[in-house]
Amino acid sequence: xxxIHPYDRPNSYIGRNLSRTRAKRAVAGRGRYxxxxxxxxxxxxxxxxxxxxxxxxxxxxxxxxxxxxxxxxVMTGAELAEMCTGPWVGTLTVFDNMKAEPQxxxxxxxxxxxxxxVVMVVADTRAQAEDAGELxxxxxxxxPVVIDKEKALAPGTPAIHPNLxxxxxxxxxxxxxxxxxxxxxxxxxxxxxxxxxxxxxxxxESRVLLAEFDPGTERLTIHTSSQCxxxxxxxxxxxxxxxxxxxxxxxxxxxxxxxxxxxTFGDEVATTAASIKLGRPVKFIADRLESFGSDIHARExxxxxxxxxxxxxxxxxxxFDVLGGAGAYSQYPRTSVFEANQIMNITFGPYKHEHFRxxxxxxxxxxxxTSQYRAVGHPIxxxxxxxxxxWAAEVTGVDVFDIRRMNVMEDDGYPRKIGTGIPxxxxxxxxxxxxxxxxxxxxxxRHEQAELRKQxxxxxxxxxxxxxxxxxxxxxxxxxxGARIASQDAxxxxxEPNGGxxxxxxxTDQGQGVDTVMEQIAAAALGVPVEQVRAISGDTDxxxxxxxxxxxRATAIGGEATYQAALDLRREILxxxxxxxxxxxxxxxxxxxxxxxxxxxxxxxxxxEIGRIGHFQLGELPRGxxxxxxxxxxxxxxxxxxxxxxxxxxxxxxxxxDTGWIKHLKHWVVEDCGRIINPQxxxxxxxxxCVQGLGGAFYEHCIYDExxxxxxxxxxDYITPMAGxxxxxxxxxxxxxxxxxxxxxxxxxxxxxxxxPGVVMNAVNDAIRPLTKGRVTEQPMTPEVVLRALGKV
Amino acid sequence: MSEExxxxxxxxxxxxxxxxxxxxxxxxxxxxxxxxFTGSHVGCEHGICGACSVRxxxxxxRGCLTLAVQCEGAEIVTIEGLTDTGEIADLQDRFVERxxxxxxxxxxxxxxxxxxxxxxxxxxxxxxxxEFMSGNYCRCTGYHAIIDAIExxxxxxxxx
Numbered sequence: 001x002x003x004i005h006p007y008d009r010p011n012s013y014i015g016r017n018l019s020r021t022r023a024k025r026a027v028a029g030r031g032r033y034x035x036x037x038x039x040x041x042x043x044x045x046x047x048x049x050x051x052x053x054x055x056x057x058x059x060x061x062x063x064x065x066x067x068x069x070x071x072x073x074v075m076t077g078a079e080l081a082e083m084c085t086g087p088w089v090g091t092l093t094v095f096d097n098m099k100a101e102p103q104x105x106x107x108x109x110x111x112x113x114x115x116x117x118v119v120m121v122v123a124d125t126r127a128q129a130e131d132a133g134e135l136x137x138x139x140x141x142x143x144p145v146v147i148d149k150e151k152a153l154a155p156g157t158p159a160i161h162p163n164l165x166x167x168x169x170x171x172x173x174x175x176x177x178x179x180x181x182x183x184x185x186x187x188x189x190x191x192x193x194x195x196x197x198x199x200x201x202x203x204x205e206s207r208v209l210l211a212e213f214d215p216g217t218e219r220l221t222i223h224t225s226s227q228c229x230x231x232x233x234x235x236x237x238x239x240x241x242x243x244x245x246x247x248x249x250x251x252x253x254x255x256x257x258x259x260x261x262x263x264t265f266g267d268e269v270a271t272t273a274a275s276i277k278l279g280r281p282v283k284f285i286a287d288r289l290e291s292f293g294s295d296i297h298a299r300e301x302x303x304x305x306x307x308x309x310x311x312x313x314x315x316x317x318x319x320f321d322v323l324g325g326a327g328a329y330s331q332y333p334r335t336s337v338f339e340a341n342q343i344m345n346i347t348f349g350p351y352k353h354e355h356f357r358x359x360x361x362x363x364x365x366x367x368x369x370t371s372q373y374r375a376v377g378h379p380i381x382x383x384x385x386x387x388x389x390x391w392a393a394e395v396t397g398v399d400v401f402d403i404r405r406m407n408v409m410e411d412d413g414y415p416r417k418i419g420t421g422i423p424x425x426x427x428x429x430x431x432x433x434x435x436x437x438x439x440x441x442x443x444x445x446r447h448e449q450a451e452l453r454k455q456x457x458x459x460x461x462x463x464x465x466x467x468x469x470x471x472x473x474x475x476x477x478x479x480x481x482g483a484r485i486a487s488q489d490a491x492x493x494x495x496e497p498n499g500g501x502x503x504x505x506x507x508t509d510q511g512q513g514v515d516t517v518m519e520q521i522a523a524a525a526l527g528v529p530v531e532q533v534r535a536i537s538g539d540t541d542x543x544x545x546x547x548x549x550x551x552x553r554a555t556a557i558g559g560e561a562t563y564q565a566a567l568d569l570r571r572e573i574l575x576x577x578x579x580x581x582x583x584x585x586x587x588x589x590x591x592x593x594x595x596x597x598x599x600x601x602x603x604x605x606x607x608x609e610i611g612r613i614g615h616f617q618l619g620e621l622p623r624g625x626x627x628x629x630x631x632x633x634x635x636x637x638x639x640x641x642x643x644x645x646x647x648x649x650x651x652x653x654x655x656x657x658d659t660g661w662i663k664h665l666k667h668w669v670v671e672d673c674g675r676i677i678n679p680q681x682x683x684x685x686x687x688x689x690c691v692q693g694l695g696g697a698f699y700e701h702c703i704y705d706e707x708x709x710x711x712x713x714x715x716x717d718y719i720t721p722m723a724g725x726x727x728x729x730x731x732x733x734x735x736x737x738x739x740x741x742x743x744x745x746x747x748x749x750x751x752x753x754x755x756x757p758g759v760v761m762n763a764v765n766d767a768i769r770p771l772t773k774g775r776v777t778e779q780p781m782t783p784e785v786v787l788r789a790l791g792k793v
Numbered sequence: 794m795s796e797e798x799x800x801x802x803x804x805x806x807x808x809x810x811x812x813x814x815x816x817x818x819x820x821x822x823x824x825x826x827x828x829x830f831t832g833s834h835v836g837c838e839h840g841i842c843g844a845c846s847v848r849x850x851x852x853x854x855r856g857c858l859t860l861a862v863q864c865e866g867a868e869i870v871t872i873e874g875l876t877d878t879g880e881i882a883d884l885q886d887r888f889v890e891r892x893x894x895x896x897x898x899x900x901x902x903x904x905x906x907x908x909x910x911x912x913x914x915x916x917x918x919x920x921x922x923x924e925f926m927s928g929n930y931c932r933c934t935g936y937h938a939i940i941d942a943i944e945x946x947x948x949x950x951x952x953x
Contacts, residue, residue, distance in 0.1 A: 019889050026897025027885040027904065029832020029872030036831040069795070127796075127815070204836045204844055204898040204932050255834070255898030256932045288837045511895030511933055684892050684938055691935030715837040715930070723936040724927035728919070752935075 006524035007675075013520040013530055017680040020516045022253070022509065031253045034208040034223045035285055042210070043072055045271045045284040046129035048119040048136045049293065050111030053147065053366040053708020054160065054328075055140035057109050057118065064135040065121055070128035073274055074136070075120045077106035083273045085241045088264075090330030090369075092481030095337055098170040100330040101161035101364075105239070105266030105273075111140070112160060112328035113367055114710050115293025120270045122282055145366045145708040149302065149325035152363035160328060160364050169326055169362040170337040174344060174420045177355035182317035186308025188395050190388060195778040196380050198300040198325070198702035199695075201373050202720050205255020206286040207295065209268040211275035219246050222272060226251040227261045227508055228548030229540050234484045235264045235333060236272055251538035254510040258374040258692065260295050261510070262550040263331055267294065292713040297702050298339060298373035300325040303384045305347075308355075313398035315407045318348050318419065320384065322360040327369035333483040336370045337362045342377030342469065345420050346754075348385040349467035350429050350646065351407045356419025366708040372550070378468060378754030379693055383779065386464035386758040390765065391775075400463055400762075401437055404648075408433065408465065418467075426746075427646040428672045428734045429465060436463065436670045439732050440650040453770060458655045459665070460767025464759035465648040470673075470747025471556035473637030478547075488636035489553070490544035491562040493522055493569045495629040497615040499593060499608030501528060503566075505537040506546015507558030512749060513681040514554045518562045520677050521743065525566035526573075527590030528607060544632050552747020555677060556643055560635040560741040568631035576614060576627055577605055635741065643738050645746045647671030649690075649759035653727075655767040657790055660783030662698060662764060664727045671751050672734040675744035682748045683731040689752025690729050695721040697757035701780050765789075801865045805830070806874025814861045821845040821856030823864075824871055832872035832901045836930070843929035846902035847871050853909050872901035881908050884946045893942040895933035903929045907943050917947055 007014045025031055062074040081087075087102035106117040119136050123129035144158045151157055152167040159166050183189055209224040220242050226232050226249070233249040236242075254261060271284040286294060301324045308317030322343045326336035340360035347358065393403040408429035409416060415425040436442075442461070449459050472478070478485040492504040503522045509515045515535035523530040536542050547553065570590060577595040578585040581604055589598040595605045613620050614627040621627070637643060650668035655661070669686050676682045699719035703711040712718045737744025757779055764776050764786065774789035787793040802811040805828060812827055824830040824847065836844030838857050845856035848870040875881055884907055887893070894900040903926070910917070910925050917925070922940050931939060 020892065022897065023889045023892060023894055026894050026900045027888045028876045029830075029901040031832075031897045031900075033831075033834070033898065035835075036825075038826075127817070202932060203896075204842060204930065205834065205896070206836075253898075254896060256896045258932070285835075288839060511897060513892070513895075680892050684895065684934060687935035687937050688895060688933045689935070692932070714839050715841040716839055720930060720932065721936075722927040722930065723923040723940065724920075726923070726936050728940075729935060729937050 013524040014677055015679065016520065017678060018516055018520060018530060020513045022515065033205055033253045033255050034210055034225050037210060037223055037252065038283065039212060039281045042281040042283055043122050043124060043278065044126040044129050045120055045122045045274055045282055046126060046133050047117040047267050047290065048133045048138065049290065050107060050114060050116045050118055052111060052140055052142055053114045053145045054143040055111050056143055057107060057111060057138060058141050059139040060119060061137040062119065065132040068128065068132035068135055070124035071121060071132045073122040073278055075270065075274065077104060077108045077118055080104065080106050080270050080273055081108050084239055088332035090332040090335050092335050092477060092483055094477055094481040095170050095335065098337060099164045100169065101164060103329040103332065105269040114708055115290065115368060117267045117270065120274060122274045122278065147365050147367060147704050147706060147708045149300065149323055149363050149365060152365060160366060167364045169330060169364055171361045172341065172344065173359040175357045176353055176419045179317050179319055179355045179357040182355035183308045186316050187311045188309045189306065190309065190391050190395065191306040192387065192777055194303045194305065194384050196299050196301045197780055198297045199373065199700045200292060200295050200297045200702055201258040201260035202718070203256030203258060203260055206288060206291045207265060207268065208285040209271050210281060210283045211272040212281040213275040213279060215279040219248065220276065221248045221250070223250045223252060224268065225254045225261055227254065227257045227510060227550055229508065229538055230545050231485050231548060232264060233540050236269060239269055240273060240276065249540045251508055257510040259372045259550065263296050263334065263371055265294065288715060289713045292702065292718060293368060293710055296331055296371040296373065297327060297368045298370050299380065299696060300370065301340065301343065301380050303343065303380060305384050305388055307388045307392060309392040309396060311396060313392065313396045313403045313406050315351055315392060317355040318353060319357040320347055324360065324362040325365050326362050327365060327367045329369050331369045331371035333485065334371055338372055339370065339377045343381040345418065345422055346378055346467055346469065347381035349418055350409065350465040352409055353419035358419065367704055374689065374692055375750040375754035378466065378750070379696060379757040382464055382466045382755050383758035383761050386762055390762050401433060401442065404433055404465055423640055424644055426736045426738050427644060428736045429646055431734045432646060432648045432670045432672060435732055435734060436648045436650050436668060439670060439730060440668045445652055458657050458767045460653055460655060460763035460765065462651040462759040462763030462766055463648060464755050464762055466646060466751060466755040468645045468751040468754050469642035470552035470645055471637060471643040472551050472553065473640055475639065475641065486545060486547035488634050489546040489558040489561050490632055490634045491558060491565045492544050492630060492632040493562065493565040495569060495573065495607065495611050495614065497611045499532060499606060499611045501526060501533045503533060503535045503562060504543040505535055505558055506544050507554040508538050508549045510549065512554065512685055513678060514549060517555055517559065517677045517681060521559055521562045522566040525563050526570050528593040532593055552749040555745045556747050557635055557637065559677065559745050560743045561633045563743045564635065565631045565633035568633060572628060572631065573607065573610055576610060579622055579625060580605060580613065580620065637740055640740065643740055643746045645671065645673050645751060647751055647755065649755045651759040651763040653760060653763045653767065655764055655786060657768065657771060660786035662781065662786065664694065664760060667727050667729040669729065669752060670732045670734060672736050673748035674735065674746035675737045676733060676735060677745060685748045686731045686752045687729045689750055690756040691721050691726050693753040693756030694726065694760060697760050697779050697781060699780050799862045801862055803864045803866060804868045806870060806877065816862050818861045819857050820847065820859040820861050820864060823861035824856065830871045830873050834898050834901065841930065843902045843906065844899050846905040846929065848905060853905050872904060875905065875908060883949070884908065884911065887942040887946050891938050891942040893934065893938040899929060899931045903931065903939060910943060911947055911950060914951065916951060919944060
């Protein structure tokens with residue numbers, strides 16, 4: 001009997017809801033986060049940060065701080081620079097003509113943003129380190145501040161980094177078709193400008209790092225709240241001149257990450273340098289204020305968009321121009337220009353791009369460096385594209401569903417390319433549109449909306465389709481771009497002597513349930529009960545080199561590696577069993593942890609017995625046969641920059657037209673993330689992602705004044721969503737497995753964040769449409785923004 | 794410069810403890826650093842996020858806004874103690890089944906507040922529960938699953 005695919009087996013673990021073991025310990029308060037680990041003789045670091053957005057450092061006097069109680073080390077930026085192999089330069093070769101200023105982990109002679117670390121104090125307690133930090137005397141000479149991205153390239157604006165000539169980090173354009181001709185022939189040409197505020201991740205557990213350098217073995221062990229242990233290991237090792245193989249990086253439980261924790265930060269390098277210098281453990285935890293002033297920021301963009309539309313609703317031309325406000329430096333090693341690049345790629349992504357032109361410019365500002373944050377660029381591109389589609393519907397009198405039906409790429413029309421030349425395949429825009437329409441009961445909502453308007457209640461209905469780049473391949477950005485960031489991933493699957501299975505993962509779990517999903521994949525592929533499988537992740541001493549979890553890649557890339565490694569182990573187990581049982585491996589199968597006769601499922605030998613013989617009683621095996629029982633597979637995406645996913649959101653909300661207050665009532669998502677391993681975990685990724693996007697759409701904003709002073713550095717002032725103001729979110733799926741892997745999984749972690757802002761912006765504009773010609777074109781959509789659109793302020 | 798300290802005696806998770814503490818140390822740091830109850834987390838240090846929520850003399854308080862020295866004679870219960878008593882075993886099971894947490898950092902505080910909600914023994918709809926839980930921030934789940942879990946446990950308990 002032939003091999004039955006794991007998906008098709010009865011009670012397959014593929015497509016089943018299983019609870020996470022990590023959840024069981026989290027509810028009991030037994031989670032183990034980096035700050036829960038404090039080794040003997042541990043010291044604590046605190047940082048003196050620049051109070052200015054741009055200033056020359058003319059004098060630093062650390063004498064009083066060094067003499068303070070409990071202080072073990074005071075280190076300036078210049079002293080730290082001497083311990084570094086060189087500065088960081090945040091460029092990638094794939095970004096043509098990109099310019100970046102070299103950057104040391106702490107400011108050396110010039111501070112370039114409010115919050116940049118300048119001096120580190122290490123003491124017996126954090127309180128002592130902070131007290132001593134107040135005794136550090138620093139003289140600054142203020143320099144001109146560039147904080148308005150619109151003026152950053154204007155004549156007369158000083159260059160933040162004179163060596164770069166001006167404040168431009170990068171510029172790119174792309175064109176397909178004859179755009180000007182298409183505009184000339186369009187029945188309607190619509191133009192609008194959009195503004196998106198700066199956001200930051202606000203992981204509830206802030207950045208934290210514990211470095212332990214052992215001068216005896218010269219081993220450096222770092223525990224840190226990280227998504228990408230190997231990448232962090234590599235960057236820290238190379239920056240501080242420690243051989244990578246002498247570094248062990250452990251990511252214990254991670255208290256929220258969202259892209260923040262794929263990055264490297266100067267204060268963390270400084271903490272590690274302190275441990276090397278002192279030969280003692282040193283811990284640093286960013287407090288909430290320094291998180292706001294030093295965690296990467298994102299989303300600050302202005303987009304001018306223009307479309308050509310025919311009277312029947314056909315979209316014929318697209319042209320948009322992105323201006324991104326990066327921070328003072330390009331974030332090393334992932335850069336600060338990905339966001340603008342991604343906006344170019346995905347804006348109007350669901351639609352046929354016959355005549356398409358886009359341009360992106362990124363400028364430096366005296367602000368916190370920006371970089372990748374959950375759903376990089378997508379919230380902006382989707383908000384812009386879907387606003388324009390709704391506007392096209394309005395001017396042509398076509399329903400918002402119908403105009404999308406008319407313009408989306410057809411489900412049977414792949415492979416094809418979007419305007420920037422990126423290939424699309426295995427997408428399902430048409431199926432998702434129809435499913436959403438039914439799911440949200442669109443007709444009934446329109447009826448209710450009309451009835452309520454008669455009573456002076458203004459509710460809006462929004463829909464927003466999207467594409468989402470997930471699981472990047474090595475031919476796209478990082479590998480080809482020169483950064484030492486793995487876009488392949490690897491899994492080792494091992495049979496232990498008791499028949500248990502270890503699944504050692506290059507990808508990591510920050511609560512998404514990656515460990516559980518990988519246990520399900522391995523259990524399904526091997527044919528063992530999932531209780532017999534244990535995932536191990538987040539420790540570079542224990543797992544093969546991998547990229548970690550970013551860009552919705554864990555299941556799509558790491559999952560395929562796990563699947564293939566488990567199949568390799570399965571083949572070996574069957575081969576070994578066939579030698580012991582003196583039969584052909586083709587006549588055997590593995591079911592419920594036992595080798596059985598294929599077909600009849602008559603039990604022949606258990607995996608525990610295979611494990612025992614394979615590790616201890618090897619004399620029972622034929623001479624010359626050496627079992628391995630440990631298999632590593634790697635997987636990389638080939639020939640594509642991303643596995644794209646797609647889907648569509650729906651929203652129903654109410655606008656108080658007197659106060660500008662928005663009450664979000666209901667949110668729907670239909671998305672296609674390919675083969676789903678654990679439906680509950682996939683749904684919760686979508687829901688959590690949505691609310692993160694809604695936070696940005698409604699409330700979140702890192703506000704700078706004209707002097708580059710960050711105005712809101714607490715969670716009282718930077719508002720993230722609370723339970724009371726968020727709606728229930730209904731999630732449904734269309735499952736189109738990717739043809740890029742056998743497993744068929746695509747990424748699921750970010751699309752909620754990507755599309756939620758656009759759908760609520762459309763719903764708000766739908767709500768106020770009867771009252772005003774004004775439109776909300778800015779996020780966050782504060783009451784003031786809404787009232788401005790209504791012409792009331 | 795030596796720090797001012799004070800000696801206090803209080804009950805934590807049913808056991809009496811006496812410690813000399815720095816007068817500026819807050820309750821959550823005291824619980825975590827002096828007693829090893831690391832289930833209470835420090836999120837915002839500003840009384841906003843609720844990750845440090847603990848029970849003090851029967852009421853949920855912010856561990857970051859309460860000084861340790863305010864707790865002389867007080868009875869403190871943390872997530873570890875609440876787990877050991879079994880008071881919220883049904884809620885904890887439901888959180889796991891419903892996947893009402895992802896990173897888990899907010900979860901202990903979320904359950905301290907949910908325990909208070911359940912102890913009221915009142916019928917609550919989803920909007921009421923959302924309102925009650927609004928002092929506990931979660932950045933991962935989007936809240937829907939948390940509300941599902943609390944709603945089902947509250948309803949089950951009311952049915953008896």
